[in-house]
Amino acid sequence: MKHSDPPEKENTNNSSDTNFIRQAIEEDLKANRYDGRVHTRFPPEPSGYLHIGHAKAICISFGIAEDFGGLYNLRFDDSNPLTEESEYVEGIKRDVRWLGFDWKAREYHASDYFETLCEYAVKLIEKGKAYVCDLTPEEMRSYRGTLVEAGKDSPYRDRSIEESLTLFRGMRDGEFPDGSRTLRAKIDMSSPNLNMRDPVMYRILRAHHYRQGDDWCIYPTYDFTHGQSDSIEGVTHSLCDVQFEDHRPLYDWFLEELEIYQPRQIEFARLNLTYTVLGKRKLKVLVEEGHVSGWDDPRLPTLSGMRRRGYTPEAIRDFCNRIGVSKADNLIEMGQLEYSIRDDLNRRAPRVMAVLNPVKVIIDNYPEGQVEMLDAENNPEDENAGTRQIPFSREIYIEREDFMEDPPRKFFRLAPGREVRLKHAYYIQCERVVKDENGEIVEIHCTYDPETRGGWSEDGRRVRGTLHWVSDEHALDAEVRLYDSLFTEREPESTADGADWMQFLNPNSLEILSDCKVEPSLVEATPENRYQFLRMGYFCLDPDTSSEKLVFNRTVPLRDSWAKIQRGQK
Numbered sequence: 001m002k003h004s005d006p007p008e009k010e011n012t013n014n015s016s017d018t019n020f021i022r023q024a025i026e027e028d029l030k031a032n033r034y035d036g037r038v039h040t041r042f043p044p045e046p047s048g049y050l051h052i053g054h055a056k057a058i059c060i061s062f063g064i065a066e067d068f069g070g071l072y073n074l075r076f077d078d079s080n081p082l083t084e085e086s087e088y089v090e091g092i093k094r095d096v097r098w099l100g101f102d103w104k105a106r107e108y109h110a111s112d113y114f115e116t117l118c119e120y121a122v123k124l125i126e127k128g129k130a131y132v133c134d135l136t137p138e139e140m141r142s143y144r145g146t147l148v149e150a151g152k153d154s155p156y157r158d159r160s161i162e163e164s165l166t167l168f169r170g171m172r173d174g175e176f177p178d179g180s181r182t183l184r185a186k187i188d189m190s191s192p193n194l195n196m197r198d199p200v201m202y203r204i205l206r207a208h209h210y211r212q213g214d215d216w217c218i219y220p221t222y223d224f225t226h227g228q229s230d231s232i233e234g235v236t237h238s239l240c241d242v243q244f245e246d247h248r249p250l251y252d253w254f255l256e257e258l259e260i261y262q263p264r265q266i267e268f269a270r271l272n273l274t275y276t277v278l279g280k281r282k283l284k285v286l287v288e289e290g291h292v293s294g295w296d297d298p299r300l301p302t303l304s305g306m307r308r309r310g311y312t313p314e315a316i317r318d319f320c321n322r323i324g325v326s327k328a329d330n331l332i333e334m335g336q337l338e339y340s341i342r343d344d345l346n347r348r349a350p351r352v353m354a355v356l357n358p359v360k361v362i363i364d365n366y367p368e369g370q371v372e373m374l375d376a377e378n379n380p381e382d383e384n385a386g387t388r389q390i391p392f393s394r395e396i397y398i399e400r401e402d403f404m405e406d407p408p409r410k411f412f413r414l415a416p417g418r419e420v421r422l423k424h425a426y427y428i429q430c431e432r433v434v435k436d437e438n439g440e441i442v443e444i445h446c447t448y449d450p451e452t453r454g455g456w457s458e459d460g461r462r463v464r465g466t467l468h469w470v471s472d473e474h475a476l477d478a479e480v481r482l483y484d485s486l487f488t489e490r491e492p493e494s495t496a497d498g499a500d501w502m503q504f505l506n507p508n509s510l511e512i513l514s515d516c517k518v519e520p521s522l523v524e525a526t527p528e529n530r531y532q533f534l535r536m537g538y539f540c541l542d543p544d545t546s547s548e549k550l551v552f553n554r555t556v557p558l559r560d561s562w563a564k565i566q567r568g569q570k
Helices: 020-030 052-067 086-099 110-126 137-144 161-172 222-233 242-258 280-288 303-309 313-323 334-348 520-524 562-569
Strands: 039-042 071-076 107-109 130-133 182-185 200-204 218-220 237-241 264-268 271-273 330-332 358-363 372-377 387-392 395-399 419-422 427-435 441-449 476-483 510-518 530-533 537-541 550-556
Touching (some): 020 237, 020 264, 039 052, 039 222, 052 237, 052 271, 110 161, 110 182, 110 200, 237 242, 242 264, 303 550, 313 334, 330 334, 334 537, 358 510, 387 520, 476 520
Parallel strands (some): 039 071, 237 264, 271 330, 358 441
Antiparallel strands (some): 182 200, 372 387, 419 427, 427 441, 530 537, 537 550
16 A cells, blocks of 8 residues: 655654754753753643643653653642543543553642642732732723733732731631632733733632542632642743743742742643644533534544544654644644554554445355355564455455446446456456346346456456455444544634634534444454554444444544645635
8 A cells, every 4th residue: 555755844853953942951951950850741730631732742741851861740730620620630641641651650739739839829928929909800800901001000909918918818718708809929010921910829719629629718820830839849841832931931930939949941832733623622612512422532632532533642642753843833734643643553553354335246156155264464564463364255245336337437446347356365257236126236246266366367367456345144244433524624713704613513524334344353353453444444443332233433544635625625
């Protein structure tokens, strides 16, 4: 099988010497900035499942730590009890392990630091760097200003240290209603960086926390939690999405004012992928409104969905390395991801035969009741893959599209009077067809040449077509799910007319074929086993499979289909 050429890299490979993150780390090592240590972390908020964008972040943070002989932590930034659940924590851990990384004993939760963070807040109040504010959220927004207009000081900004300390203790002890007061950092309301305009550090929120229960009625904001958690854990390099670049001055301000250990924050561009959405809130909408079957729906860009679809962790890591690391946002073609998947599966996936839209072929001159076991190679790309035995009999199935009564000139498959090769078996020639009352072909009658066993003719005659097939008597029933892109628009979140992204949902993103036939060797398949169905693509056994019917998901077709989609749109 011929594959398309590998896509060009968008930027530098993660292992390249020119990678700006690696250069920064090497500079720090030379300067002995962190005593020669490299220690990174991946800090997901447990409010959803991981997606391919998170995979890029994991590969960068954890991969770099591995390459420098350092350590990496898995930390859950769980300071928002309204959206976080234990289910997401377990799902995230499962996905990170599947991707190939082991954080060992270095699993942490920001919620474990709530007491320390509260002490930090008190320290800032005592230094005159934080105050309790009574502005409502609406008032706070109006006081904040805009990108071109400075903000205004809160009327509570000059509260005495003693009053703010008393009020903050009252906030913690539950003396005030939800949302009635906040604790804010006292920085600069005229700063051109809006994040520095007295950001909120704590808010009053009576909500059950999945780990802390009802012990707390105030919760720290992400900005006040993130950097201090990095500091507590001894992280050296805080590698994060470029959207946090404007937050870096605040990250550094908190650490400097608290006079505690200070990691270095370095930002990289987030992953944007064509024909899908990667925003966690949007993915949640798709799940909760029933547009997909769940977080592990194979149409979603979640790691659990990709695993169910048949993607391999090795291929995803290869993709993340290929697209490289950059500062500038870029849009990655879905075809690049599929190239990595296809390239990996080509080397490892066993070849089997499956007929997705079957029509029966009866070989009239083949002995009735006879069954031959034919040799078939498992994977020509793997010299250690060996062979298997497949049964051949008088009645077989082929793909309905592999036969035409009145074929066009360049149709090289089966037609009346035409001879084709059956893969691993014999040459057959079509003699006649049988149709039902609706004119639908129900049987194709052929003859075979017994001198062509193995699919080759000793007299040197050539045929143009080779078909896959399965024996009727031995075939297993299967359901096959064919997945297309979830969206019809290349950039559903960013359209020229500002259209709602939901209107671009593809109504034909899933096609279910319920009457498929597969070769009997697949009776031993287990969920997540991956195969190449000859001439049809790569497929993975779904967990929904049963003893009555096997269920397969198409992972990727044999060739890049995205280029064809784009040509059609143009």
